[in-house]
Amino acid sequence: MATDVAQREGCVLYDLELVGTGNGRILRIYIDKDAGVGVEDCSSVSKGLNLLLDANEDAVPGGNYTLEVSTPGLDRILTKPWHFEKVIGKKIYIKLTSSLSTLGVTEKGIASMKQFDEVLAAVEGDQLVFDIRGVNVKIPFSKIEKSKLVFEMKTNSIKKKK
Structure with missing residues (x-):
């Protein structure tokens, strides 16, 4: 249901979760x-989904329950192969x-x-590939407990006029 509504609005369903208990769900x-x-996308998906859920x-x-529609964010959780x-x-x-x-992996250090923060080099089948300190490391999805994108703010140096 959520997948169809998201697609109809030109979006893809990234993930969903039901959290909380009782009236606080x-x-x-x-x-x-x-x-x-954009905000318009979230609003359109929310309205469309509300109609179907009602x-x-x-x-x-x-x-x-309360329905919330949003983006996965800059530090988005990664759970599915296509996320990676x-x-x-x-x-x-x-x-x-x-x-x-x-x-x-036997290399000292x-x-x-x-756990680590590293640049994802590739996705090969059911494995992620990293170059960790010069060592090629392949990690099966089944060995991942948690993963997310690391948000890195880019800073531009601004020269001050004297």
Whole structure:
């Protein structure tokens, strides 16, 4: 349902989550598109989804909830293979289920690493590829506990006139 509404509005469903309990539940819908998501996109998806959800009260079991539609943000969580494919060449944070040594990495200084921020070099099948301190490291999706894009603010140096 959310996928269809997002597509109809020219967006893609990035992710969704239902959090909270009782009357404090929140259904969060995250949308994205190549040109960037604006307030109008969020509003259109929210209105379209509200109409469908109101017509089908059983779509979200458990009673009352609040609907929120937004972008995944600058430090977006990465969970699906296509999320990673969109950020090749960018720095991402990875937390693994166990250290790199369990993946066969033996190099001193990186074998014990369980989390790191590195530039994603490639996605190959069900693995992410990184160059960590000159060592080619392949990490299966199944070994990733948490991952997100690392937001890096670019600063332009401005010269002051004297």
